[in-house]
Amino acid sequence: MLAIRLTAEPDRLDTVALPVRPGAADDAPAAPVPTAVALPDGVAEEAAALAPMARFAGRAGEVRAQLRPGRTPARLLLLGVGEGDEAAWRTVGAAVVRAARDETHVTLALPAGVSPEAVRGLVEGLLLGSYRFRLGADADAPALTGVDLAVTDPEAYEPAVELARTTARMTRLARDLTNTPSSVKNPQWFADQIAEAATDLPGLRLRVREPEQLAAEGFGGILAVGGGSASGPRLVELDWQPADARTHVVLVGKGITFDTGGISIKPVPAMKLMRKDMAGAAAVVAATLGAAALRLPVRITTLAPLAENMVSGAAFRPGDIVRHYGGLTSETTNSDAEGRLVLADALAYAVQELKPDLLLDLATLTGANAVALGTRTGALYSDNDQLAEDLLAAIDAAGEAAWRMPLAADYVEHLGSDLADLHSAPTQGAGSVLAALYLREFTGDLRERWLHIDMSAPSWCERDDAELTRGATGWGVRGLLRWLATLS
Template sequence: MLAIRLLAEPDRLDTLVLPVRPGPADGDPARPAPTASALPDGVTEEAAALAPAARLTGRPGEVQSQLRPGRDPGRLLLLGVGEGDEAGWRAAGAALARAGKDEIHVTLAMPADATPAAVRGLVEGLLLASYRFRLTDAGAAPALAEVDVLVADPGAHTATVEAARTTARMTRFARDLTNTPSSVKNPQWFAEQVAALAADVPDLHLRVRGPDELAAEGFGGILAVGGGSASGPRLLELDWRPADARTHVVLVGKGITFDTGGISIKPVAAMKLMRKDMAGAAAVVAATLGAASLRLPVRVTTLAPLAENMLSGSAFRPGDIIRHYGGTTSETTNSDAEGRLVLADALAYAVAELRPDLLVDLATLTGANAVALGKRTGALYSDNDALAADVLAAIAAAGEAAWRMPLPADYAEHLGSELADLHSSPDRGAGSVMAALYLREFTGELCDRWLHVDMSAPSWADGDDAELTRGATGWGVRSLLRWLGSLA
């Protein structure tokens, strides 16, 4: 991961980066921000002349490069940071990571009035946009290895930088899990990756249930979805239990390590990215590891039901009746609506056995999410206005996006079944809404303290975009850590 140092004065100047802000009024030229550190003679004046000449606007992520042969520094980068808020600095950090990819080392002089939020945005943008996933060594990696950040008082930003580093590291871990091909990634492999990181963290406890334990305890939804695969299902339970916790949150994440659709098989085009169908599980696990790393005083228990939805003679069939944890039964007429079946088990278990104060699930659940809200926005559901507002605020602060959707009472009647307690995938009603209403049926006495995010669309980026890189985005890790931090 890219090394970032906070310094009061530079110890080397190869490439110097100066922040640029918009002019004071519309139409005024952009201008370099006064910096906290002394700069080499003439650099400030040169930057002030270059900004209007290059027609810079100061918008976040705008970059202008100027070579200075034979002088120190040898290259000057003007970097747009907008008005200097966290979002602007996150975009600026991402742009710098890409603009400096051919450099080994760059030095950025922060404005004299830089806030901790600005530093956090910069660090997250740098670390997230410099992410790269490859299973082979083919292709040249970015050269940029170190960024020095000049601030008036490095010690004042130590905790901020640590929070940003942890958030980025855990987001990158979630991206790694999600990007990994399903020829490598199965339920057991996923659990092993989490176990390797969790082993040395104090007060963090991991339990992984295999097929025999799942059968003995009645997790029928997980067993049904995983029954068609040679790689048996798992239920991962990760518990961060600090001594000073006053709030207990349970996070649940859908963990389908590959989804063929089962007997209701997907077309090839819809199947090719189904290695990402465990992005919800990756997000909640990574957020819990992050909470433990930051020692947040909130108890967090994460449940990740893991299964491969494969096609074989032992796969569950459309029309089967599934008995979930706790005894509720579901009629399922579409084996490609499998995510809600494993989540139902985990939610029912959380309510009956863990009894948390708050219950939140993340899932790459429906294609209807993308139809309604596009590629960057998750669909958020909750009957609790305060909980929804708090989580939406955390999502916005983290630089992610979600939109609250309705849970219409009259749609719930579509969940009726003549053969079982519930129909898991009725043909009527809106797809994402019906999936959320189905999940709500398993939240019992916690239905007014439950929140669901359908994050199928924003879990994947088709190309580089600000702090996102092509592939898995790690959506939800940043938002959950912000929210958990606010509970602390």
């Protein structure tokens, strides 16, 4: 990752970035913010003169560059910081790394009295905006390797920077896992990556169930979905159990390492990005690793049901009846509605065996999510108003977005089946709502303490935008870490 250093005495001044806020009135020019440390003579005055000449508005993420040959600094960056809150500074951080990609180092002079929350946002923006994923040679890689943050009291901001580093590192891990092509990423590979990441963090316990164990214990949904692939399914159980924990949370993430749609095969345009169909599992695993790294005093058990939904003579068929963990059965008339089958097993296991205080699942579950809410917003479902409000607040504070959707009672009748306990993919009603209602049937006596997020659309980004980079976004890691911190 990009090297970030807090310093009260900046010693690398080739490229200096200065914050600029919008004018106090609509017709007032933007103006540089007084910085915490001294600048070379004349720099502040030059920046003040440049801002109105460059028609600089000072919006968060706006950047203007000025070359100064033969002087120090040789390049001056004016950075719009908008309202100067955490979200604005997150956008600023991403803008800096893009504007200075051809520089090797930047010194960013922060305003006097800047809040730790703003510094946290800035560092997250720097580290997430500089993310790149490639398996081949990268001749176009940015030259930027380091950023100094100039402040009067570096020690005061160290905790905020460490929080940001951990959050960004785990978000980048989720992005790496999701971006990895399915020619590399199968259930066993994914389980191995989780095991490797967990070894670096003391206090984590890991169990991986292979197909034989899944069959012996009755995980029929996971086995059905993974049965058509040469790469057998897995169920990863990762447990963080600190001695001072008073709350136990189970996180469940959908982990379909590639989704052809099975016998109900997808058209090619819909299939080409199906390496991202395990983004929910990547997010909950990364959030758990982050909680362990931060030593959060909350017990977290993460379940990642992993399978590859392929077409073969062993694939499950439309019309098959699947018996889930605990005994409930599903009629499966659409093999492309596979994610809810593996989640159902994991939810039922969590309720019956783990008995947590809270239960949350995260899944790239339906295209209907994007139809309802667009490409940046997850759909949140819960019967518990307070839990939903708390989770939405954490997601918003983290710079992600979700919207609460209804668990409409009049849709429940569509889940009925003539052959099984439930119909897994009814054709009537709103797709994302029906998927959530189906999952709720497996939450037992935790129904009032369960949350579900359908996050297919925001798990992927088609272009760089603020701290998001093209490809996997790692959506959910930041919001979950904020939420888990509130539970502790």
